[in-house]
Amino acid sequence: MKYRFITIEGNIGAGKTTLAHLLSRKLNARLILEEFADNPFLPKFYENQKQYAFPLELFFMAERFKQLKDMLQTKDMFQSVTVSDYLFTKCLLFAKVNLPEEEFRLYQKLFDIIHQQLIFPDILIYLHAPVHQLKQNIKKRNRSYEQSINDDYLFTLQETYTSYIKQHNLKTIFIDASNADFLANEKHLQVVLDALDADLSDGQHYFTLP
Numbered sequence: 001m002k003y004r005f006i007t008i009e010g011n012i013g014a015g016k017t018t019l020a021h022l023l024s025r026k027l028n029a030r031l032i033l034e035e036f037a038d039n040p041f042l043p044k045f046y047e048n049q050k051q052y053a054f055p056l057e058l059f060f061m062a063e064r065f066k067q068l069k070d071m072l073q074t075k076d077m078f079q080s081v082t083v084s085d086y087l088f089t090k091c092l093l094f095a096k097v098n099l100p101e102e103e104f105r106l107y108q109k110l111f112d113i114i115h116q117q118l119i120f121p122d123i124l125i126y127l128h129a130p131v132h133q134l135k136q137n138i139k140k141r142n143r144s145y146e147q148s149i150n151d152d153y154l155f156t157l158q159e160t161y162t163s164y165i166k167q168h169n170l171k172t173i174f175i176d177a178s179n180a181d182f183l184a185n186e187k188h189l190q191v192v193l194d195a196l197d198a199d200l201s202d203g204q205h206y207f208t209l210p
């Protein structure tokens with residue numbers, strides 16, 4: 001495997017964690033998973049966004065920084081590849097959507113200082129699914145506090161993610177994940193594995209699933 005650090009991103013409910021598990025098994029890679037369930041502000045945020053957005057975003061940034069720094073500094077002699085189901089920049093993208101202007105500027109200052117200390121992934125896999133499908137996935141997995149998520153929030157996040165990817169030259173495997181089923185359909189996983197094997201230049205590369 002030519003990549004040492006592979007990161008999967010996508011909107012809420014896009015299927016990042018499932019793909020991260022499958023890839024890490026196939027590649028015998030170390031797995032870094034988002035620990036959103038430990039964030040005590042998340043259920044409160046969904047009830048009252050204005051009041052809880054800032055502590056929520058700060059908590060996510062602190063936890064993710066700690067997790068990535070710890071994991072990436074510890075060398076694992078048996079697993080030379082790492083797969084994560086989030087990009088550290090995700091903190092900034094969500095903060096941009098959720099915080100008022102002044103608070104976002106403060107957040108960005110902190111983010112910029114912290115971000116310099118982390119390693120960027122060698123390749124990003126972005127799962128793009130339409131909002132109606134994300135809603136179905138969110139409904140199906142049935143985390144109670146997520147059931148109030150509305151279409152506008154998902155659309156705005158989608159736009160924020162895609163414009164970030166377009167503006168940066170990060171090597172990206174952009175997958176049209178409408179109807180993706182990486183668990184049940186081996187051909188879907190194979191598309192990702194083949195893309196990781198291909199010689200890709202920097203920037204975005206689009207793939208559809210069979």
Ligand SMILES: Nc1ncnc2c1ncn2[C@@H]1O[C@H](COP(=O)(O)OP(=O)(O)OP(=O)(O)O)[C@@H](O)[C@H]1O
Pocket residue numbers: 010011012013014015016017018034036042056057060086090091094095098146
């Ligand atoms: N920075 C953030 N600000 C606000 N909410 C966040 C932030 N990061 C994650 N969340 C919330 O945490 C929960 C988990 O989000 P995330 O998109 O990481 O995982 P997921 O939806 O379980 O992923 P997938 O289904 O693609 O595996 C969601 O409710 C999401 O909105």
